[in-house]
Structure formats: structure tokens, C-alpha cells
Amino acid sequence: MEQVDLLGSEGKDASKVSEFYEALLDGRFDDDDDAADYFFDADRNHSSYQKLKSRTKSTLLNHVFFLNENNSDFSNRQRAYFRCYRYWAASKILWGLYGRQIGSNIAEKVLKQAKFFDFSDIVMDVAKNLRITYGTREGNQKRFDEYNQLYKKYHQINYYEDLAEEYYTELSMGLVKEKGIDRERHLKAKAYYAELEEVMQKYDAYRLHLSGNLIRIIAHTSVNDYENTIRICEEAITFFEKKKYAAHLPLQVFYYQLIVCHTQLKQYNAGKKAAEKCLDLLEEGSFNWFKYQELYFILSTHTQNYQQAYRVFLNTVNHRQYDKLPANMKEIWNIFEAFLQALYHLEKVKEEDGNDHLSKFRYGRFINATPHLNRDKRGMNIPILVAQILTLIIHRKYTRAIERIEAIEKYCSRYLTKDDTYRSNCFIKMLLQIPANNFHRVAVERKTAKYLKKLRSVPLDMAKQTHEIEIIPYEELWTMVISSLDTSFRSGKSRKERSFAGRKSRAASS
Template identity: 30%
Template sequence: MDELTTLVKIVTDRRLAVLPFLDFSARNAASKDLQLVRLLEEDPNTTQNKIVKSLYGATDARSQTTFRKLKSRVQQKLLNHLYFLDHTDVRHVVSRRHEQQCLGLLHQARILLGEGEYKLAERLFRKSLKVATDAELTQYAVMCVRMLRILYAETRNAARFKAMNKQLEELQQTLSLEDEAEQLFFEIKVFSQQKVRWRQFILKQLPSSLERLEQLHKKAKTYNTFYFLYVTKMSREELTGNYAEIIRLTAATEKARKQGKVNEMRFDKRFNNYMSVYAHLQCRQAKKGLKLAEEYFKDFHYSSGNWFYYLEIYLLLAMHASQYGQAYELLQQARKNPYYRKQRPAAQQRWELYEAYIQLVQPEQSPVKMRHFAQLVQTVPDYSRDKQGYNVAILILQFLYFLRRRDIEGLLARLDGLRKYEQRHLRNPATLRSQLFFRMLLLTVKENFVARQCEQKAAPLLEKLRVAPQPGEAYGEIEIVPYEDLWAFTLTILHRLEEEQRANEQASRDYVG
């Protein structure tokens, strides 16, 4: 009871007169704070003027000034609620709950230490240290041991002070190894996300980086060094296009996790599942990958950015498996997600591009949809650094759109864009698939859109395309629809255009006759 009595005294003596929180249980409260939160809940896209009008009945200068004060106060209260979020949902990062528990205990213990309550503070520091040790959160373990060392110095406990000194020295050595591994890992990561030439540069540096990461992991033997090594291995295979090895790596790591060889308090199986599904897409195992994508999707919480990234791969698998109806349903699911606008503009533009492809291969005969599709295709830029990895897809989409419309002027303009892009960006042997498909599209113009001639002349190129390996991320452009399927679609367009031309000629002869 002594400890409880101590806490009662501290809290009752030092508590704030007005708690800086929102009372969400008061559904019908007249509080402007809660009213503002409810308005934003109901319509996240509402404007400031609408909210001011709803709260104060006017939008004059006085109302705006009052609203700015309200907005600042509510924001601070919402920030205070971040200390009490629910981290138990298994669809979130598993390590987060242990990290938050560790930080919470540290925070409480430091306050008690400042109040001179050494006994209770020691208990909480040790509890936090236990969580940090079990979850292999080395940086927090260092913080806990440092605080315990201070506590034992203040209480003149020489034996425990000495023990903390020894433990701190060991932890700092481990943390130093982890810091070096982390530095290597993030250098690789940041350059891997840059332009293609930077990806190719980092690819050359990977062997020495991996060797050093292996050495660091052998010394530290912690989850952090394991993770940095593991993800870097996956990056190497992804950059080189060795997706079969990624499937093997993810399967082996999942097996190790089930055997207790990987710390389950830290390992994010969702990342492993994502990489496995992505590798199945790149290995042209679309049907198998689609089944896995359906199975794993439940593990992602709709509020996380990873949910959208995963759904993109899920949608692409549906496209590669020719399940265009399912792909459209997944697209709609993304659009209906209340966190859709949280994505970066480039990510939102990718969803527009996916929709355009779905509309291209399986058009919905709605005038509104057709008009939106036409506007989208014509406004997407031919080439953009923001769309790294999607430029070929954009050029192909525009070419097929103008081909289907038999818009010769627009087609020739895109033809010039295709040639220039191929000359500038598709000279590397690793971009063979895009090179081959570009040549097949160019044939349609050269052969004057005659389907039979195009099919015959492109047959050798199509055979090469079928056996060409998928490019790695260091070189590759995304195939939203496999090139083999797009060529079949192109021939269908050409046959349809010939039929329409014959029908028009027959109608003209009948009219003259």
C-alpha cells in the first residue's frame, strides 16, 4: 500500500486543474473542442470556412480569430491523446507495442526519480529494461541502464552501480555495431530509391556492404543487425531481378520465425509477406501470387501506408492474372479508404494510371468514364522523374489509346516519344523486354496497321519477349499489364480497326449504289 499511497499523493498534489484531453464519451457535449473533432470525423475534406460557419454561424474576422485559437487548443489535446493509442491490433507493426511500453515505463520512472521516489522508480526502470532486452531494443536498454546507474549513484549502492557500469559498457559496444549496420543499411536504401543510374551505382557497392553487414551480425548477434542484413540481401536480389531467390529467402525466414530463431517481438511478418507476393508478381507466378495476396491482405490495417503499397501489388497480380474485374474492385477499395488522400501525390497518380489501364483493356461504356479516361491519357506527361519506373507504361498507354482511336496525328507524336525514350533510357541489356515491346509497337505503324502483317513480322520479337528475363529494380520499368497480353490486345485493336474500315467501305459502296 505504501507505493500506492505515494502515487496518490504525487498525483493529487501535482495534477493539472483541467486535464488537456478530449472527452470522447460525451457524444452530445456542447464543447466547441469536441464539435470541431466531430465535424472533421464526418467530413475529412471539409473547408475551414464551412467549419467556422457551422461552429459560430458566421465567417467574419472575429470568428476566424476565435477558430484559430480553438484549432490550436484541439491540436494540442489530440497530440496528448497519442500517449494512449491502442497498439494491440495485430495488423500494425508488432514491435511498436513493445517500444511504446518500454518508453512509457521509462517516462513514468524518470518522473518518479525526479520526485525522489527511488524505490518505485527502480522497479519501473528494471521493468522497462526487461521489455527492452526481450525485444532487443538496444538503444532503450542503454537508456534504462544509464538511468539505473544514476539512481544507484544517488542511493550510494556501490555494488549495483558497478554492475550497471559493466552492463552499460557491453550494451554500448553492441549499440555501436548496430549503429554502423544501420548507417550502411540506410545509405543503401536512400540510393536504391533514386534514379536508375543511382540504383546501378549502389548495385556495384552491395557486395562489400553485405560482407561488412555479415561481419557486424556475427559480432552483435542481435535482431537489428539481422534485420539490416536480411533486408539488404533482399534489396540485392530485387535490384538484380532474382525474384526466385526472394521467394526462397522469405520462405526460409518465415520458417525460422516459427522455429523461434527470429525475435517475434520485432519481426514484421507483413513485410515478409509483401516481399513474397511482390516476388511472385515479378516471377510471372500471378495466379499463385494472387492467392497469397488474398490470404495475407487481412494482416494489413487500412490506416497504414503499407496497406496501399500492398494493395498496389495485389491489384497488379490481378491484372497479370487477367482478373480485370477483381482489379477494378481493388482500385475502388483503395479510393474508398478514408486515408487515400494521405498518400503522396505520386502515389495517387499511380492509382490513376492503374485505372486508365483497366479502362483500356476492359472499357466501361459509361460516357463519364470514357471522358475521364480520355482526359487522363492526354494529360499524363510523356516522361517524368516523379514517375520513375512507370514512364514506359505511360508511353505505351498513350500509344494504344491513340491507336484504338486511329488518331494518326496523336499516334505519330507518341511514336516519336517512344523512339526518343528508347534511345535515351533503354540501351541497357537489362531493359530487353521494354526494348522488344517498343519495337513491336513501332511495327504497327511501319506495316500500316495491317494486323496479319504485324503479327507475322512481330512473331520473332514475341518469341524473344516470352523468354526474356524480368529486369531488376535497378533497371526495370513496371509492366502494369504483361507485354505479351498487351501485344494480343494490340492485335485485337488492329483487327477491329480493319473490320470497321471494311464496314465503312461497304456502307459507302451501298450508298453510292
């Protein structure tokens, strides 16, 4: 056999490939020109450098077939997925090299695994090839009929699985940018599920039930029907838990939706139970583990379990993998910290275990701690703005709060004018009335009464907004803020007012 190029192989070229690979891992090169200059004293277009790149890519591709699927991080279904595709590729290559008998033996072993783990596309492809082998090569009628029937069955299953994925993908595309009540999406999802319902009862195929149930969920979440969404999630979880293999992905998906629903309905105990079950499915410190911590935090704040939210925060930011998260994910926890420090100063949270994140919180540092999410003007910039105003009010930064009024009013008029930001628009206007009325509780309550009425007219579970926007439900946050005010007038002047007063004073003395 010819030698297969792998990292660590002998030879001058192989050594250079290994060196290139290690340098890429270490981040030693800024770009192709930098790498080409190091190896060949040339630019990126030099033929020798292009050959090195090509051979490195080919070598790394060879390593894909030596993947250790027994890695403990993989579920049994993931391990079977890698094994089936590698052996199926080997079988087809052997058929092409006239090793048809051994290729067929391998294919039949792949088929057994693929059927058990619901890899219907592999079953269909293997059955199609085996019916040709037994029909044209061996003339075995019994085996031909067996694989022909199997092919037809799985061809139909694949058709409906692909159709379900197509429908779910189509419905999901709009959800990336627009969330909230959507009657048109609701009706379309209902129609798509009606088309799939009968075949879902006929076949227990993995992809069919994953996409089919997600379509059912969209039909209900698009009209904020959380009760029925919970029912569907529980049915889907029961279905996948009955599988003889570990169906981690769909279980994570449906538990996630379940927690969102319990959060919206303020069902803390049920939400906590779902969160804990799902966290058992996740590798601690993984990307998805951190995403679930975000949801667990929101669940805790929405159900007034503020001390638990603080513990989730500590568990997350003190994790050894936290610093490796993408910047935008860490910024979310910076926002959470700002709300926690507000709760701390409102005496709703106590620091624990010697941690002093909240007592040492600095407003100026927070202002510069969310550069990526600041750009999301109709999304996560809203809680950033709320946290900023809230901090200034709680810390009695009267002058700075007044200085922010004009800029924030312009922001509201520009970005918070649609239905999906209605509650945020009302609440921010309420907060702005605090410095505008000199922090006097009675005056503030009088001036904000109309906005509070508007806010209550669109409850959180009916609002056209994503669940991430309100870190703490506005009604509850408003009650806490109002209780922190007193009946004394607090004067504060903006820089413009102070400058005008200074000029007036100097003019009077001259």
C-alpha cells in the same frame, strides 16, 4: 495535482480549444486567417489566436500520453512500444522529481518488456540510468555490475543496429529515383553486409536483422538476381516468425519482396501463396492492404492468370475504403482497368457477378482519369500511353490511332531514350506500326520484326526498369494484339489529311 489540459475540460478557454479542434476535424477553416476571423474577428497574427493555437497543440500533446495501446489494430509489439516509452518517460520524470524509488521500480518493469520485444535502445538507456542509481545512490556492487554489463552489451547492439540502418538508408536513397541493374550498388551492398554478417550471427536483434537482410536483398536485386533474393527473403521470414512477438512489419517487407521476385520469375503459385500469407498480416482496407493488392494484380497478369487479376480488381475497387485512397493510388487502378478492358475485348477475361466495368469502359473517360501519373513521363505514364494506343487499336479507332502517331513518336524520342525504358520504347514503336501499316497483320509483322527482336534481346527479368511499368509483359501483349488483326487494309486519315483532302476537293470544284 494541477489539472492537465485535455479536450472536454471545463472552462471558457478549454471550451474554445475543444471547439477549435472539432472545427479542424470537420475542415471548417480554409486557413489560419479564416479561423482567427471566426474566433476573434482578427487575422492570424492576433495574439489571442496565437495563444489558442498554442494551447490547442499543448492539449493534443497531452492526449498522446493517454493513448489506448490496447487498440485491436495494434500488434503486441506495437502495444509494448507505446507502453514502454510512456512508462519510461514517467520513470525519468519521477527521478527528476525525487521519486527515485518508484521511478526505479517502473524502470525495471520497462526493462523487462524492452528486452522481450527487442527495443534495444530503451534497454540501453534504462540500463545506463539504473547502473547510476545502484552505483552512486545505493552503492550496490552486484546490481551495478549487472546493469553495467547489460548496458555495454546493448550499447554494442545499438551501434551495429544504427550502422546497419545507416548503410541501408544510404543504399536506398538512390533507389527512389533510379532502379534497375546497378553494379556499383551491388558491390557496395555486398561490402556492407560482409561488415555486418558476423554480428548478425552473434545477435538476434530486431533492427539489425531487418536492415541487414534488406542490405543483402539490395546486393542481389541490384543485379536482378531474383533466385537468391527469394532465398534471403525466406531466411528473413523464418527468423522473424520465430520471434515470440508479432513482427508484422519485417514480415510484410520480406513477403513484399518475395512476391516481386515470384512475379519477375512468373512463379504464380509461389507468389500467390506469399501474397495470401502477407494479406493475413494486414488489416483489410488499410493503406498497405491496397498496396499489396496492386502487387497481387501484377503477379496475376504476369503469370497469365487474367481472370484472377480481374477478381483482385473487383475486390479492390468495390472495397468500402477505396474512395478514401489518395488520388495517385486510385489512378493506378484506372490504368489496371484499361488493361483489363483490353483483355476483355481480346476474350481473355469474362465479367463476373453482374459487374460491368469492362463492357462499359469509355476511352474518353480514361484519358482524363490519370492527371497525376501523366506527369511521370519516364514512369507510370508509359503504361497509360500503352493502354491508350491499345484501346484505339482493339476498338478499331483507326483515324484516332493515326492521329496519335506523331505525338507519341515525339514523346518516345524525348523521354524513352535510356536503358530503363528500352523495352517500353521498343514496344510502343511496335504498336505505332499498326496504324502506320493500315492495321494489316502481315505488313505489321514484317515492319515490327526488328523491334520484336530487340525487345526479346532484353528479357523482362534482366530489364533496367521497375516491375510496375509492364502491367502485362510486352511479348505476351504483342501476341494478343497481333492475333486480333486480319489481312485487310484499314484506311484512316488524320485531321490534317482530311483537311487537306477537303481543300483539294473544293479547289477542284471551283
